[in-house]
Amino acid sequence: xxxxxxxxxxxxEWKSPEPAPELDARMTAAYREAVHQDAVRRSPVLRxxxxxxxxxxxxxxxxxxxxxxxxxxxxxxxxxxxxALPATSDVVTHLDATxxxxxxxxxxxxxxxxxxxx
Amino acid sequence: MLPAEMDLVGQAxxxxxxxxxxxxxxxxxALFRFVYRLAGSVALxxxxxxxxxxxxxxxxxxxxxxxxxxxxxxxxxxxxxxRRLRIAERESEEPAEIPAPLDIxxxxxxxxxxxxxxxAVASLPALQREAVILFEYEELSLEQIATIAGVDVGAVKARxxxxxxxxxxxxxxxxxxxxxxxxx
Numbered sequence: 622x623x624x625x626x627x628x629x630x631x632x633x634e635w636k637s638p639e640p641a642p643e644l645d646a647r648m649t650a651a652y653r654e655a656v657h658q659d660a661v662r663r664s665p666v667l668r669x670x671x672x673x674x675x676x677x678x679x680x681x682x683x684x685x686x687x688x689x690x691x692x693x694x695x696x697x698x699x700x701x702x703x704x705a706l707p708a709t710s711d712v713v714t715h716l717d718a719t720x721x722x723x724x725x726x727x728x729x730x731x732x733x734x735x736x737x738x739x
Numbered sequence: 740m741l742p743a744e745m746d747l748v749g750q751a752x753x754x755x756x757x758x759x760x761x762x763x764x765x766x767x768x769a770l771f772r773f774v775y776r777l778a779g780s781v782a783l784x785x786x787x788x789x790x791x792x793x794x795x796x797x798x799x800x801x802x803x804x805x806x807x808x809x810x811x812x813x814x815x816x817x818x819x820x821x822r823r824l825r826i827a828e829r830e831s832e833e834p835a836e837i838p839a840p841l842d843i844x845x846x847x848x849x850x851x852x853x854x855x856x857x858x859a860v861a862s863l864p865a866l867q868r869e870a871v872i873l874f875e876y877e878e879l880s881l882e883q884i885a886t887i888a889g890v891d892v893g894a895v896k897a898r899x900x901x902x903x904x905x906x907x908x909x910x911x912x913x914x915x916x917x918x919x920x921x922x923x
Contacts, residue, residue: 627914628903628907628914629875631852631910632871632906633875634852635860637771637772638775639768640767640768640771640785641781641785644785644788644789645763648763648767648792649756649760651793652751652792652793655793655797656754659797
């Protein structure tokens, strides 16, 4: 282990390469990512929820859009007319205007079902 | 560890990028060199270097009062390298077979001397290789090496002695060639 040791001189002939500049860029990016993750981890749950992002593959997203559009169209085609009002025992609806006579004084009068059946 | 360096570690952990880059710039090259010589791979050296600095920032178990930051980083790096190379310390402590001297004349024709040295160092058992690299190349003291390796100074001396004996045998022809060249 002396300075004049020929082995020591021989060993020193093996030089190590210098770290590549790409390592510096990679390191900086990794540091920023780590700091960001740390900040997110320390933030409140609600803030984390609002900042949360969901990553969806484009094909899955496209299929989802198609399904939503298809369901919307199917609903519209399946029900072209507004649904009929259900018949109740207390209300009689006349869509037929046969024999209609306007009241002379233009006053409307409400009559009960019993009176009408009589 | 210097007080300023302790402050830098704290600032880097709190998100101060400039503090981190200062620390990284100070220790990057030495750490990379150490891992490269220990593992023999640039890719692995880059990965381990990055992993060590990230662990430092993420608050890995580090106590500035127990040793230098360089020693801490070197210790973490050697553990990562040994884990990745799946080298069990017990196996590494077993006496290695003394390698046969290289066919230097033949090798000289096709390889550079540095490549022969690299090959000789790489052929050492992992713990002996670590001791040689830290002592000869990184010029750390026996005490510093002992701290990094987690052993006492006596064990470091023994590893260094065995490593140098192996290297002398393996590189003997090259050393004789150098001596003859100097004499002539």
